[in-house]
Amino acid sequence: MLVIAGCGGTPGQDKPDESQQDSSAAVKTDGFESLGDVRLRAVFSEDSGGPRNAIRQLTREFEQKYPNVTVDVTFRDFASWIKQVKLSLAGDKPPDVVAGNQGYQVDGELVKAGLILNLDKYAKAYGWEKQFSPLALQQFKWSTDGKDFGEGSIYGIAQSGQTTGVFANVAKLREAGVDPASLKTFADFEQALATVKSSLPASEPTIMLGNKEQYPAIHMWGTIQGAYEPAQQVRDWIFHRPGKTFDTEGNRASLEKLAAWNKAGYMGKGDDYNGRAEQDAANQFGRGQGAFFLGGNWNAQTIVDGLGKDAMYFNMPPGPTGKKAAIGSASVPIHVSAKSKQADLAAAYINALAGRDASQPMVDNSMVPAVVDPTAQPRQPFAREIATGWQELLDAGGLTLYPDWSSPTMLETMGQSFQELLAGRASVKDVTSRVQKDWDGYNAELGGQ
Amino acid sequence: MEVSTPSGVGEPDARAGPGAAEGPRLRVRARAPGEPRRVAYLYLAPALVFYLIFAFGPLLYTTWLSLFRWDGLTVGTWVGLDNYSQVLSDPSIRGSFVHSLVLIVFFSLIPCALGLLLASVIAHSRVRGAGFFRAVLFMPQTIATVVVAIAWTWIYAQQGPINEALRAVGLGGIARSWLGDFDFALPALGLVGTWVMFGVCMVLFIAGIQKIPLSLYEAARVDGAGRVRELLAVTLPSLRGELAVALTITTIFALRTFDLIYVTTSGGPGSATTVPAVLVYQNAFSNGRVGLAAAVAVVLTVVIFAVVFLITRIVDRDPTR
Numbered sequence: 166m167l168v169i170a171g172c173g174g175t176p177g178q179d180k181p182d183e184s185q186q187d188s189s190a191a192v193k194t195d196g197f198e199s200l201g202d203v204r205l206r207a208v209f210s211e212d213s214g215g216p217r218n219a220i221r222q223l224t225r226e227f228e229q230k231y232p233n234v235t236v237d238v239t240f241r242d243f244a245s246w247i248k249q250v251k252l253s254l255a256g257d258k259p260p261d262v263v264a265g266n267q268g269y270q271v272d273g274e275l276v277k278a279g280l281i282l283n284l285d286k287y288a289k290a291y292g293w294e295k296q297f298s299p300l301a302l303q304q305f306k307w308s309t310d311g312k313d314f315g316e317g318s319i320y321g322i323a324q325s326g327q328t329t330g331v332f333a334n335v336a337k338l339r340e341a342g343v344d345p346a347s348l349k350t351f352a353d354f355e356q357a358l359a360t361v362k363s364s365l366p367a368s369e370p371t372i373m374l375g376n377k378e379q380y381p382a383i384h385m386w387g388t389i390q391g392a393y394e395p396a397q398q399v400r401d402w403i404f405h406r407p408g409k410t411f412d413t414e415g416n417r418a419s420l421e422k423l424a425a426w427n428k429a430g431y432m433g434k435g436d437d438y439n440g441r442a443e444q445d446a447a448n449q450f451g452r453g454q455g456a457f458f459l460g461g462n463w464n465a466q467t468i469v470d471g472l473g474k475d476a477m478y479f480n481m482p483p484g485p486t487g488k489k490a491a492i493g494s495a496s497v498p499i500h501v502s503a504k505s506k507q508a509d510l511a512a513a514y515i516n517a518l519a520g521r522d523a524s525q526p527m528v529d530n531s532m533v534p535a536v537v538d539p540t541a542q543p544r545q546p547f548a549r550e551i552a553t554g555w556q557e558l559l560d561a562g563g564l565t566l567y568p569d570w571s572s573p574t575m576l577e578t579m580g581q582s583f584q585e586l587l588a589g590r591a592s593v594k595d596v597t598s599r600v601q602k603d604w605d606g607y608n609a610e611l612g613g614q
Numbered sequence: 615m616e617v618s619t620p621s622g623v624g625e626p627d628a629r630a631g632p633g634a635a636e637g638p639r640l641r642v643r644a645r646a647p648g649e650p651r652r653v654a655y656l657y658l659a660p661a662l663v664f665y666l667i668f669a670f671g672p673l674l675y676t677t678w679l680s681l682f683r684w685d686g687l688t689v690g691t692w693v694g695l696d697n698y699s700q701v702l703s704d705p706s707i708r709g710s711f712v713h714s715l716v717l718i719v720f721f722s723l724i725p726c727a728l729g730l731l732l733a734s735v736i737a738h739s740r741v742r743g744a745g746f747f748r749a750v751l752f753m754p755q756t757i758a759t760v761v762v763a764i765a766w767t768w769i770y771a772q773q774g775p776i777n778e779a780l781r782a783v784g785l786g787g788i789a790r791s792w793l794g795d796f797d798f799a800l801p802a803l804g805l806v807g808t809w810v811m812f813g814v815c816m817v818l819f820i821a822g823i824q825k826i827p828l829s830l831y832e833a834a835r836v837d838g839a840g841r842v843r844e845l846l847a848v849t850l851p852s853l854r855g856e857l858a859v860a861l862t863i864t865t866i867f868a869l870r871t872f873d874l875i876y877v878t879t880s881g882g883p884g885s886a887t888t889v890p891a892v893l894v895y896q897n898a899f900s901n902g903r904v905g906l907a908a909a910v911a912v913v914l915t916v917v918i919f920a921v922v923f924l925i926t927r928i929v930d931r932d933p934t935r
Binding site: 175176177178179247248249251252255270274275277278280377378379434435436437438439440441573574576577580581582584585588590 | 678679682684685686687688689690692770771772790791792793794795796798879880882883884885896899900901902903904
């Protein structure tokens with residue numbers, strides 16, 4: 166009756182004592198040949214083929230460098246892994262290296278529970294502060310109690326850069342007489358939407374959207390939000406800086422704009438895009454449905470596979486803020502389990518996966534390396550556009566991260582209320598107040614004001 | 615629970631014999647002949663132990679967890695009944711229970727009605743290949759729910775067969791992505807449940823009808839009853855037990871359904887198809903609200919018990935007893 170006997174106690178475990186981790190201990194960055202036969206277990210959450218190939222190849226190179234080291238790599242799909250990673254790391258024999266996810270829903274909880282290793286000493290040894298831009302590295306920093314996000318110690322690094330922006334079908338733009346090079350401002354882009362719509366058949370959406378998962382509409386809105394709301398303000402809100410609110414002029418204006426675009430029929434019928442998954446939308450866009458696709462650069466390979474030379478990618482032109490900004494961040498962070506017996510080796514593996522020298526396999530697989538000066542550059546024009554998209558936002562300080570990082574429940578709150586806004590079942594005011602209520606609730610839990 | 619010791623449970627008492635201090639011990643018959651013997655508990659024990667460990671224990675533990683605010687990892691905080699007050703006050707959680715009630719109509723009431731109708735038609739008719747039709751109608755029940763869910767996602771899709779059929783007959787105007795529509799998503803899922811469940815109701819009822827003595831039907835016919843009258847006066851009262859079983863199975867299926875909804879809509883669009891089981895999953899595994907998830911689960915369990923209790927009280931009550 167162990168289960169029933171266990172009923173008497175408070176659930177959960179105390180955080181392991183941090184003082185046992187000797188932060189001043191010398192860090193080993195090479196010479197792992199002397200370890201004898203060792204095995205690392207690693208779990209990643211990349212869904213698509215490109216990133217998986219890159220990880221496999223980089224792992225092979227790591228194993229060739231240290232023939233005594235074997236790395237067991239497992240791939241899980243992102244959506245289910247973020248639900249399992251906490252349980253997996255809380256177990257007795259967790260994997261040594263795991264993919265997490267920025268924000269309070271996953272990483273914050275892992276840090277709070279002491280399940281992943283503080284990597285500060287490795288960051289110093291490998292020079293991660295120099296390899297990554299502060300904006301990218303900020304996403305992996307936490308206070309040791311998991312409450313302050315965006316500052317403190319480094320808990321992981323990531324491989325590639327993710328941005329959201331405008332995919333265009335150049336052939337359709339040409340038919341409508343729109344020159345993509347002429348889209349200098351957000352207003353130009355809006356004008357182009359109207360022009361293109363009139364040249365398309367009534368049954369075809371101007372903007373291809375698939376919002377079954379509820380997050381694609383958030384990503385799409387992020388490209389509009391970037392035009393109206395200063396990026397720093399967006400990030401401060403996500404990081405729970407004191408006194409921040411979602412109910413700002415810029416957010417309201419961008420939500421109004423999202424609803425207006427929907428009303429103008431740019432995205433087609435509501436039940437249509439709500440029943441379509443993001444991957445299906447990218448596929449259909451690749452097959453020539455719709456003139457624009459406003460979404461993440463992880464769809465690049467699917468889209469270029471379909472559209473070929475007609476595929477084009479650029480950041481949303483600047484709006485009232487005068488700067489380019491959109492949802493984007495480094496890809497998911499890679500962590501070392503606090504229970505790993507081979508922490509030094511695991512950190513070396515992470516550095517081999519995401520550090521400066523990992524660029525070539527990533528570029529070969531249509532990824533944008535997250536490091537500031539990658540050793541490899543893409544050659545194809547479309548791949549260069551994707552890389553430029555990341556670089557421009559990085560240079561302009563325009564990565565607005567992901568708004569759902571701001572609380573464990575925000576993905577659900579925003580996903581549902583955005584869908585209701587598009588369906589005309591919620592007003593902009595409903596959305597801002599529901600989102601801010603969620604934020605306030607979690608802010609109180611964090612002990613903020 | 616008390617497990618009886620071997621002595622005194624019926625086997626000859628070996629210790630009693632000549633030279634025993636009090637002479638031959640009289641065996642006291644504590645029970646009447648044929649009354650259950652206490653050794654029966656021993657036979658029950660293995661199942662009982664499993665039940666306690668794997669069903670009752672977790673239930674108690676879930677109830678215990680529901681009294682905490684707990685992220686699943688770090689030490690939880692005792693919050694008493696706070697989670698329950700949130701279950702009752704949060705409109706989105708209350709809404710999910712309302713969706714469950716809607717699903718009961720589609721998963722339980724309609725299948726039972728449909729099953730009854732089909733059974734009364736099929737049971738006494740001598741159609742060639744009746745067994746084949748019965749098997750076909752029962753088939754949805756034998757398919758894994760995830761497969762059903764994926765198949766119906768395609769059927770309901772914008773370019774799916776339902777919409778193509780509508781367009782073919784000139785009703786393209788009402789064609790839509792059924793699972794993406796705020797108003798139609800829940801009924802659309804409900805119909806999937808109807809399709810899955812009516813077969814099992816039908817088979818139960820056919821078995822029941824075949825037990826009814828034909829003389830009852832003959833008597834009814836002599837009294838001049840038509841088919842409808844026959845159904846109401848003979849078939850339905852005789853099927854009380856089967857009806858209770860069918861309603862119970864289907865209602866439980868409706869209330870605890872998770873996989874069908876998770877695979878097809880994940881509770882969307884908005885929260886139009888969110889049901890308690892989806893909320894339990896989301897809160898426990900994504901949102902780090904294990905206590906709240908446990909509270910929803912406990913309330914769901916209580917609701918299921920209450921509904922099943924009501925069904926057995928109302929339907930399975932034999933008026934002649």
